[in-house]
Amino acid sequence: MTGSPTALVIGSGFGGLAAALRLKTKGYEVTIVERQPDLGGRARVFRRNGFVYDAGPTVVTAPFLLDELFKLFNRNPEDYLKIVPVEPWYRFRFNDGETFDYGGTVEGTLDEIERLSPEDRDGYLNLVQESRRIFEKGFSELAHIPFHRWGTMLRQVPALLKLRSYRSVYQMVSAHLKDERLRQAFSIQPLLVGGNPFTTTSIYSLIHYLERKWGVHFAMGGTGAIVAGLEKLLREEGVQIKTNATVTKIVTQQRRVTGVELGNSGEVLPADLVVCNADPPFVYEHLLDFPQRKRWSNWRLRQLRYSMGLFVLYFGTTRQYPGVAHHTITMGPRYKELLSDIFHKKHLAEDMSLYLHRPTATDPTMAPAGCDTFYVLSPVPNNLSGINWEEVGPRYRDAVVRELERTLLPGLSECITEDFFVTPNYFEQELLTRHGTGFSIQPLFTQSANFRFHNKSEEVDGLYFVGAGTHPGAGMPGVLSSAKVLDQLIPSVSNNTTPHRALKKTSSSRTKSETQTHAAVLAYHGKSFHWAGRLLPQSQFNDASLLYAFCRHVDDLADEASDPREAKIRLDQLRQDLWSEKPKQPLNQAFRQLMADQQLEQCWVEDLIEGVLSDLGEVCLQTQEELICYAYRVAGTVGLMMAQVLGCRDTHALAFATDLGIAMQLTNIARDVHEDAQRGRLYIPQQWLGENPVSAVQLVEGNQEARQVAETAVERLLDLAELYYRSGYQGMRYLPMRVRLGILTARALYRAIGDEIYPEPRIIWERRARVSMSRKCRLTITSLFKFLFDTQTWPVGKPQQHEPQLHQHLNCVRVS
Numbered sequence: 101m102t103g104s105p106t107a108l109v110i111g112s113g114f115g116g117l118a119a120a121l122r123l124k125t126k127g128y129e130v131t132i133v134e135r136q137p138d139l140g141g142r143a144r145v146f147r148r149n150g151f152v153y154d155a156g157p158t159v160v161t162a163p164f165l166l167d168e169l170f171k172l173f174n175r176n177p178e179d180y181l182k183i184v185p186v187e188p189w190y191r192f193r194f195n196d197g198e199t200f201d202y203g204g205t206v207e208g209t210l211d212e213i214e215r216l217s218p219e220d221r222d223g224y225l226n227l228v229q230e231s232r233r234i235f236e237k238g239f240s241e242l243a244h245i246p247f248h249r250w251g252t253m254l255r256q257v258p259a260l261l262k263l264r265s266y267r268s269v270y271q272m273v274s275a276h277l278k279d280e281r282l283r284q285a286f287s288i289q290p291l292l293v294g295g296n297p298f299t300t301t302s303i304y305s306l307i308h309y310l311e312r313k314w315g316v317h318f319a320m321g322g323t324g325a326i327v328a329g330l331e332k333l334l335r336e337e338g339v340q341i342k343t344n345a346t347v348t349k350i351v352t353q354q355r356r357v358t359g360v361e362l363g364n365s366g367e368v369l370p371a372d373l374v375v376c377n378a379d380p381p382f383v384y385e386h387l388l389d390f391p392q393r394k395r396w397s398n399w400r401l402r403q404l405r406y407s408m409g410l411f412v413l414y415f416g417t418t419r420q421y422p423g424v425a426h427h428t429i430t431m432g433p434r435y436k437e438l439l440s441d442i443f444h445k446k447h448l449a450e451d452m453s454l455y456l457h458r459p460t461a462t463d464p465t466m467a468p469a470g471c472d473t474f475y476v477l478s479p480v481p482n483n484l485s486g487i488n489w490e491e492v493g494p495r496y497r498d499a500v501v502r503e504l505e506r507t508l509l510p511g512l513s514e515c516i517t518e519d520f521f522v523t524p525n526y527f528e529q530e531l532l533t534r535h536g537t538g539f540s541i542q543p544l545f546t547q548s549a550n551f552r553f554h555n556k557s558e559e560v561d562g563l564y565f566v567g568a569g570t571h572p573g574a575g576m577p578g579v580l581s582s583a584k585v586l587d588q589l590i591p592s593v594s595n596n597t598t599p600h601r602a603l604k605k606t607s608s609s610r611t612k613s614e615t616q617t618h619a620a621v622l623a624y625h626g627k628s629f630h631w632a633g634r635l636l637p638q639s640q641f642n643d644a645s646l647l648y649a650f651c652r653h654v655d656d657l658a659d660e661a662s663d664p665r666e667a668k669i670r671l672d673q674l675r676q677d678l679w680s681e682k683p684k685q686p687l688n689q690a691f692r693q694l695m696a697d698q699q700l701e702q703c704w705v706e707d708l709i710e711g712v713l714s715d716l717g718e719v720c721l722q723t724q725e726e727l728i729c730y731a732y733r734v735a736g737t738v739g740l741m742m743a744q745v746l747g748c749r750d751t752h753a754l755a756f757a758t759d760l761g762i763a764m765q766l767t768n769i770a771r772d773v774h775e776d777a778q779r780g781r782l783y784i785p786q787q788w789l790g791e792n793p794v795s796a797v798q799l800v801e802g803n804q805e806a807r808q809v810a811e812t813a814v815e816r817l818l819d820l821a822e823l824y825y826r827s828g829y830q831g832m833r834y835l836p837m838r839v840r841l842g843i844l845t846a847r848a849l850y851r852a853i854g855d856e857i858y859p860e861p862r863i864i865w866e867r868r869a870r871v872s873m874s875r876k877c878r879l880t881i882t883s884l885f886k887f888l889f890d891t892q893t894w895p896v897g898k899p900q901q902h903e904p905q906l907h908q909h910l911n912c913v914r915v916s
């Protein structure tokens with residue numbers, strides 16, 4: 101171990117392998133945890149008596165995405181794998197017995213089209229042109245950028261409308277081609293990524309151009325050889341690989357990832373960040389311990405449209421079929437209706453369309469001499485169908501063999517050997533995909549880009565996603581691109597932009613990178629403050645960020661401890677270093693300098709630490725006095741320090757500044773009642789909760805009576821907060837003009853959280869109340885108007901009198 105921040109990748113599909121390599125280049129200590137004994141996920145390899153079966157992907161498009169991974173480490177990809185072009189890319193066999201070879205050159209494809217339907221020649225050229233335009237937007241521009249912000253999505257809307265992305269792939273293809281067989285051949289691509297061509301957004305017809313641009317390839321030795329090549333590189337680069345280990349829980353503290361728990365051993369692996377390659381719906385439902393999620397509630401997960409399931413039969417033959425192409429697709433008698441059976445009715449039809457893979461067409465070493473290796477894939481309903489595959493599977497296997505014997509492999513039943521199959525049960529039970537899907541959620545317009553699972557979780561800090569369920573989607577190019585998106589989301593260690601760890605790095609002065617780190621902590625944890633902070637002049641913003649980062653550090657020291665005793669020891673060590681002549685910790689050094697520059701009182705810092713100490717273990721406040729004292733210690737003190745940092749030197753201002761801090765803390769408490777209760781903390785005073793005491797456990801367990809009482813108390817809490825917000829507003833006049841708008845905005849944004857809760861307090865059990873982006877914009881504009889036109893915020897007239905009642909409980913504090 102080098103002491104670098106640690107990153108843990110759950111799952112070793114292509115997305116996970118690529119993410120691990122990319123994280124390694126960023127300076128993290130990386131560990132992959134995989135529940136199977138081998139790597140590759142859907143791309144695992146099964147071996148039986150000399151037959152080598154790639155379990156999943158077989159068609160390699162955009163091979164440069166693989167090359168890139170080797171080049172990241174200055175390696176020559178050819179030293180690790182050999183990728184060769186395949187021709188034809190696909191052979192289609194239609195129900196009328198006609199065949200169509202697709203691939204190679206445009207001229208070759210046009211000749212084939214001419215043979216089947218001469219009038220579609222020009223239409224095909226137009227189709228290629230249109231898919232090129234879609235490719236340039238959908239792949240070149242958008243596949244590698246994060247879509248977790250609405251702004252990114254909104255900016256793309258005009259272009260997506262222009263490309264008519266609301267059309268389905270089948271509609272787009274049909275606009276160019278007339279022959280139904282060709283329409284089918286050129287619209288099946290969504291099935292490669294889990295979608296129904298009749299409902300999948302036409303963005304996915306970019307696959308046409310992707311194939312046209314880079315061709316279709318195969319890795320000698322099979323797709324498993326790619327997995328093996330990547331594994332070799334990972335091991336050479338020191339990435340730890342743990343197989344036969346299932347993650348059963350993502351461990352968090354205050355909604356920040358701290359590690360993962362392994363089910364089979366109960367072992368906890370600590371990590372600074374976690375990248376999930378496991379299926380996102382499964383992760384949100386089963387691996388995170390808070391049922392009240394912000395975006396991905398169980399209700400929302402149920403509303404999603406899941407991709408189809410797959411029945412895959414792997415088999416060898418004791419003879420060879422030299423006339424059978426590497427990739428063949430047989431189209432059954434029905435197309436739209438069969439897809440509707442699979443996707444909508446969830447009914448296993450009698451007829452079938454099949455994809456047959458014969459890798460020995462390109463690499464004969466994948467079977468014993470004189471034999472062929474095959475797999476045949478049939479799209480089937482996912483496990484929402486309720487099909488009992490234990491019972492149906494063997495019958496369906498026989499039907500598939502009969503169909504192959506009839507269409508492509510005469511005499512198959514006499515020469516078939518070593519056959520076995522997987523059904524949606526395998527995907528659900530072995531790979532842990534929800535409903536046993538082959539490709540996670542469907543690639544619908546309403547489930548793409550910002551609407552898909554984000555690469556950066558909105559539920560937990562430090563949690564990221566790669567793989568089929570996230571942006572840009574399934575398929576090897578999709579999941580390799582999803583890992584590329586992480587490049588823009590996860591900071592490099594060498595840049596000191598990993599907020600938590602970077603704070604612990606040593607440096608003697610407040611360098612530019614330290615300033616950036618403090619700002620990153622603020623952006624990470626204090627979104628409203630960060631927003632408002634951008635309205636401050638740079639130097640005040642830097643000082644405010646440092647103050648915030650220090651307070652956060654104090655909090656983290658306590659939270660990261662395993663018990664209150666350890667927390668106290670850590671905070672005592674912090675005090676020792678902080679008050680020593682020359683603090684050793686860079687953050688303490690910087691903060692001491694700030695204290696000196698801005699005349700921050702030592703007693704305020706001590707009160708803050710006292711407040712954090714009072715928060716350890718279980719908390720149950722009894723009276724309003726205790727509540728206000730607590731709010732003063734953990735936030736009123738910050739208000740005091742912030743006033744100084746912002747250049748406010750009138751001592752009258754301090755009482756108002758304290759009140760703004762208290763008001764914000766009361767809002768925090770109202771918002772986090774449920775989350776705090778889960779940690780055994782109840783800040784609403786018992787004296788407000790009626791005759792019978794209410795406990796945190798009752799609230800967590802959903803005791804209706806207790807929750808109703810708590811909801812009423814939350815309203816009271818927000819009423820109380822309002823008094824302190826008003827007082828905070830009266831203090832605005834004391835602030836220097838250059839910082840006043842920023843603080844007015846911060847106040848408005850925080851207060852608005854209470855507005856979200858007040859009309860419907862029961863939402864606190866369901867999600868964390870937050871202020872939407874559009875509301876933030878409106879509140880910023882309103883604050884600007886107040887700044888300009890509300891004379892209360894101007895330093896004119898008689899000085900404001902502070903309301904003494906607001907501090908009647910504050911005997912504990914050192915503020916006038």
Ligand SMILES: Cc1cc2nc3c(=O)[nH]c(=O)nc-3n(C[C@H](O)[C@H](O)[C@H](O)COP(=O)(O)OP(=O)(O)OC[C@H]3O[C@@H](n4cnc5c(N)ncnc54)[C@H](O)[C@@H]3O)c2cc1C
Binds near residue numbers: 539
């Ligand atoms: C039969 C089939 C054929 C396909 N053909 C093609 C093709 O020809 N071309 C193409 O480009 N794409 C194809 N695809 C799609 C492509 O294979 C997938 O989209 C892609 O490989 C999925 O990669 P992924 O990164 O999402 O991870 P996955 O392959 O889904 O791997 C996820 C991994 O996470 C592990 N995991 C899950 N939960 C846990 C946990 N709790 N703890 C530890 N480990 C866990 C699983 O065991 C698994 O190994 C095909 C897919 C299938 C199924």
